Amino acid sequence: MRLVDSHGHVDGEGFDGDRADVLARARAAGVERFVTVGTGESLAHIRRAVDLAEREPDVLATIGVHPHDAARISGDWWPALEEMARHPRVVAVGETGLDYHYNHSPAEAQKAAFREHVRLARRVGKPVVCHVRDAHADTLTILDDEGAAQVGAVIHCFTGGPDDARAYAARGFYLSFSGIITFKTAAPIRAAVREVPMDRVLIETDCPFLAPVPLRGRRNEPAFLVHTAEVVAREAGVPLAALAEATVTNSFRLFRLT
Numbered sequence: 154m155r156l157v158d159s160h161g162h163v164d165g166e167g168f169d170g171d172r173a174d175v176l177a178r179a180r181a182a183g184v185e186r187f188v189t190v191g192t193g194e195s196l197a198h199i200r201r202a203v204d205l206a207e208r209e210p211d212v213l214a215t216i217g218v219h220p221h222d223a224a225r226i227s228g229d230w231w232p233a234l235e236e237m238a239r240h241p242r243v244v245a246v247g248e249t250g251l252d253y254h255y256n257h258s259p260a261e262a263q264k265a266a267f268r269e270h271v272r273l274a275r276r277v278g279k280p281v282v283c284h285v286r287d288a289h290a291d292t293l294t295i296l297d298d299e300g301a302a303q304v305g306a307v308i309h310c311f312t313g314g315p316d317d318a319r320a321y322a323a324r325g326f327y328l329s330f331s332g333i334i335t336f337k338t339a340a341p342i343r344a345a346v347r348e349v350p351m352d353r354v355l356i357e358t359d360c361p362f363l364a365p366v367p368l369r370g371r372r373n374e375p376a377f378l379v380h381t382a383e384v385v386a387r388e389a390g391v392p393l394a395a396l397a398e399a400t401v402t403n404s405f406r407l408f409r410l411t
Contacts, residue, residue, distance in 0.1 A: 154397045156382065157186040157404035158375040160248075160282065160357035163212070164189045164202040167361045167372065174211065179375035185401070186410060187375055188357075190248050190282065191216040194225060196233050206242035211406065214240070215282050217247040223259035223266035231269065238277045244408040246274040246280030248309060249293075254286040264295065269323045271299035280305035280407055289317045296324070305407055310359050311342065318345035322353050327407055329355035332365030332373060335384050339369050346388040354389070355407070356381050356400050 158179070160170075168175055179187070188248075191202025191214050202214035208365055218226055238246050249270035251263050256303040274281045281301050285308055296306060307327040311318070315373045326350050336344050346354070356378060364373035365380040386396035404410065 154183045154379075154394055155401045155411050156182070156184045156356070156378050156397055157188070157401050158184050158358050158360075158378050159188050159307070159355040159400070160190055160331075161187060161360040161375055161407075162190055162192075162362075162370070163187055163360065163375065164191065164205040164214070165361065175190050175374045175376070176212075179378070180211070182376040182379060183397075184375045184378060185211060186404065187212045188244065188408065189214055191220070191306050192219040192248055194222050196230060199234070200237065203216070203237055203240055203243060205283045213244045213410065214242055215245040216243055216272055217246055217249045217282065218266055219248055219258040220250050220252040220263045220266070220284055221255065223262040226262075226266055231273070235273055237275070238273055238279065239344070243279070244410065245280045245282045245307075246277065248284045249281065250284035251288035251292050252286040253288045253291075264291065267292075267295050268299055271295065271301050272390060275300060275303050278304060279385040279386060279409075282306075282307050285287065286312065289313055289320070293320055293324075296326070302326070309357060310363070311345065313345060315348045316343045319349040322349050325353070327403060329351045330381060330385050331357050331359045332363040332377070332381050334388075335366040335380060336369075343384070343388045346385055347390075351389065351391070351399050352403060354385065354396070355403055356385055356399055388402060
């Protein structure tokens with residue numbers, strides 16, 4: 154069975170001690186591509202994803218500033234981010250977006266940064282990876298205003314309900330489901346799966362966070378992706394193998410992989 158981890162952080166410092174083993178376990182479990190998401194409190198943190206993608210042929214990178222860090226952005230960041238975004242091993246811009254749950258950065262700073270990320274994505278012709286927490290209405294407004302549909306977008310680690318899923322899917326955006334979908338409290342997310350066309354579904358680990366049941370409490374890693382795939386397949390009413398193949402195809406399409 155083939156799998157793509159469409160969103161993880163294997164470039165992060167938490168994997169520095171055993172990254173080679175983590176990637177080996179995932180490859181043995183069928184993960185054939187890893188999209189590692191370059192974020193962090195500095196440009197140096199973001200660049201780690203690009204560096205890893207340069208070293209590992211099956212690892213691709215995205216680059217962007219997480220909404221938690223939106224207030225850190227200074228004017229000199231944008232030229233550096235654009236240079237990284239144009240790198241051939243970088244397949245998307247983000248994660249960017251809005252997080253009104255924690256509000257680590259003011260909402261206005263988040264919205265301004267989100268808009269600028271979408272504009273960057275359009276300039277470089279690559280899709281947008283969106284982090285959305287308690288902010289679906291404003292997210293849709295910005296994605297519509299800035300023409301995100303022209304390059305594509307994915308709502309990573311989707312935590313909305315069926316109505317939110319329908320709104321994103323109606324615009325042709327992708328929804329990526331993480332280990333959260335295996336949690337007891339995730340009934341609305343499981344219900345949302347049934348509202349998403351199969352050609353718009355992705356799966357991810359968001360590692361090292363959000364290890365799925367039955368591995369909660371452990372550091373998450375890409376080899377655990379199959380547990381999320383099993384639940385998404387069950388809720389979608391399709392065999393696991395069909396779900397896995399569809400999500401691989403969708404990942405290749407969204408990120409323009411070969």
